[in-house]
Amino acid sequence: MGVKLNNISALAGVSMREMYRRKDFYVVLILTVILTLAMGSINFFNEPSVAGYIKEICLLLIWIFALVIAITASARQIPSEIENGTIFPLLAKPVTRTEVLVGKALGCWIATGVALFIFYVIFALLAASREHSLDFSLNVQSFLAHWIMLGIVISMAFLGSVIFAAPSSNTTICLVVVVAIMVLGRHLNRLSLNMSEPMRTIVQVIYFSIPHIELFDFRNLLVHNYPAVAWNKFFLLLIYGVGYSLIFTLIACLVFNRKRLR
Amino acid sequence: MAETVIKIEHLRVEYPSESEKKVAVKDLSLEVKQGEVFGFLGPNGAGKTTTINVLLGYVKPTAGKAIIFGVDVQEPIARHRIGYLPELTYYYKFLTAEELLRFYAKLFQIPKEIAEERIDKVLKLVELENAKSRLIKTYSKGMQQRVGLAQAIINDPDLLILDEPTSGLDPIGKMKVRQIIHKLKSEGKTVFFSSHELGEVETVSDRVAILNEGEIKEEGNVRDLLNKYKCGLEEIFLKVIGYEDLPVIG
Numbered sequence: 001m002g003v004k005l006n007n008i009s010a011l012a013g014v015s016m017r018e019m020y021r022r023k024d025f026y027v028v029l030i031l032t033v034i035l036t037l038a039m040g041s042i043n044f045f046n047e048p049s050v051a052g053y054i055k056e057i058c059l060l061l062i063w064i065f066a067l068v069i070a071i072t073a074s075a076r077q078i079p080s081e082i083e084n085g086t087i088f089p090l091l092a093k094p095v096t097r098t099e100v101l102v103g104k105a106l107g108c109w110i111a112t113g114v115a116l117f118i119f120y121v122i123f124a125l126l127a128a129s130r131e132h133s134l135d136f137s138l139n140v141q142s143f144l145a146h147w148i149m150l151g152i153v154i155s156m157a158f159l160g161s162v163i164f165a166a167p168s169s170n171t172t173i174c175l176v177v178v179v180a181i182m183v184l185g186r187h188l189n190r191l192s193l194n195m196s197e198p199m200r201t202i203v204q205v206i207y208f209s210i211p212h213i214e215l216f217d218f219r220n221l222l223v224h225n226y227p228a229v230a231w232n233k234f235f236l237l238l239i240y241g242v243g244y245s246l247i248f249t250l251i252a253c254l255v256f257n258r259k260r261l262r
Numbered sequence: 263m264a265e266t267v268i269k270i271e272h273l274r275v276e277y278p279s280e281s282e283k284k285v286a287v288k289d290l291s292l293e294v295k296q297g298e299v300f301g302f303l304g305p306n307g308a309g310k311t312t313t314i315n316v317l318l319g320y321v322k323p324t325a326g327k328a329i330i331f332g333v334d335v336q337e338p339i340a341r342h343r344i345g346y347l348p349e350l351t352y353y354y355k356f357l358t359a360e361e362l363l364r365f366y367a368k369l370f371q372i373p374k375e376i377a378e379e380r381i382d383k384v385l386k387l388v389e390l391e392n393a394k395s396r397l398i399k400t401y402s403k404g405m406q407q408r409v410g411l412a413q414a415i416i417n418d419p420d421l422l423i424l425d426e427p428t429s430g431l432d433p434i435g436k437m438k439v440r441q442i443i444h445k446l447k448s449e450g451k452t453v454f455f456s457s458h459e460l461g462e463v464e465t466v467s468d469r470v471a472i473l474n475e476g477e478i479k480e481e482g483n484v485r486d487l488l489n490k491y492k493c494g495l496e497e498i499f500l501k502v503i504g505y506e507d508l509p510v511i512g
Contacts, residue, residue: 006368006369006371007368007369010365010368010369013365014354014357014365017356017357017361018354018356021356022356084352085348085350085352086352086353086354087352088318088320088348088352089346089348089352089353089366089410089413090369091318091319091320092318092341092344092346092348092423093341093366093369093370094338094339094341094342094369094370094371095338095369096338260321261320261321262315262320262321
């Protein structure tokens with residue numbers, strides 16, 4: 001039973017169209033653009049070093065809103081299909097559940113990527129206007145790393161959406177997990193060294209099995225104008241991210257294929 | 263000899279419930295031949311929708327098998343030649359009727375030019391051509407149900423499965439369902455439908471099966487059944503499901 005790319009692209013198109021026709025998507029998009037523009041255009045005390053702080057705040061806003069868009073959109077896709085019953089005429093067509101899930105996840109990822117691209121273009125223009133220089137490679141790397149990281153988050157949210165019935169609980173759990181990984185992920189290994197067995201092994205297993213999405217956070221490089229990462233290392237990071245997205249999507253497909261719809 | 267379009271053999275469907283397993287369908291076997299209009303009747307909870315869910319691959323049977331056009335219903339390819347109209351309007355309300363049909367046509371891999379022609383044709387048939395560019399959420403209930411009809415025939419199906427097709431439909435919708443059933447029948451296509459509107463069933467069906475408590479209690483040609491019981495389909499239905507001797511109230 002092969003997976004049809006035609007079906008996946010059709011489903012991705014529909015979920016993108018849904019996101020673009022929802023008012024909440026535009027509210028978040030426009031809010032982020034306005035806040036980023038406002039932050040970027042303020043001139044604090046004519047102090048040039050303030051540019052770094054402004055960049056940091058703008059990037060934080062972009063990270064928060066991109067996460068909100070990605071998680072809220074992905075968490076509701078499958079539950080709303082089941083709740084509204086739209087899954088039934090859909091599955092009466094020659095389409096598999098795997099294609100439905102993958103198509104919808106792809107649609108969310110592309111739509112989120114478009115929003116993220118807009119955020120990064122505005123950020124790059126603002127940063128360039130302030131500092132009269134722009135590291136194109138680093139900005140491209142930051143955007144790509146961020147987008148791949150959102151791919152991991154979206155696939156996690158889809159996995160949650162086929163396990164938890166309510167989109168709201170899934171959204172909350174995903175947000176908590178992502179923030180916890182961002183904040184604690186890198187420290188788990190060191191923390192485990194101060195623990196006794198069996199907690200030490202448990203924490204180390206968690207450390208080595210969770211996706212370290214903090215690795216995709218290039219904000220410090222952008223804020224402090226560090227040089228871009230070597231491209232070979234950067235591609236390894238992308239492969240790491242895509243690998244985790246595929247693992248979560250695969251598990252989500254397995255669960256969704258066994259889920260009772262009626 | 264006409265091709266067997268639907269073949270159900272010893273189908274059993276159990277649902278887990280809190281106290282014990284609920285058996286929705288018990289050892290159901292039936293065959294529907296090409297060109298037949300087959301009415302699938304039964305009271306609420308008889309197992310009609312569960313059987314349709316099995317035919318569409320939503321529900322995996324506990325035992326037995328269901329085959330459509332010679333292919334197991336769990337295979338998506340089995341649904342290539344099927345049109346399905348659900349009882350309620352389950353469509354993406356953020357799309358226009360035209361976009362919805364284009365999306366479904368893409369899933370059936372209908373070439374773009376043919377799909378555009380077919381979309382125009384079916385929208386005209388269900389009298390929605392003037393509203394095709396409006397979002398479905400702005401449609402009245404009757405219009406939404408007609409979108410359902412349009413999507414059910416977008417792939418020019420050889421088998422149309424209708425779950426309570428006239429339930430809650432406006433008069434135009436009911437007329438359109440009848441028209442479509444007659445049109446498909448005249449083209450040698452097969453229609454399998456569940457309904458509570460027995461007058462409607464008597465007019466359009468070639469054969470019927472009456473289901474109760476997950477089992478087929480009676481099955482046959484509509485004329486043969488009318489001759490056998492010497493009464494209308496509604497009375498036959500009530501007799502078969504054990505309601506013939508109910509006292510008259512009032």
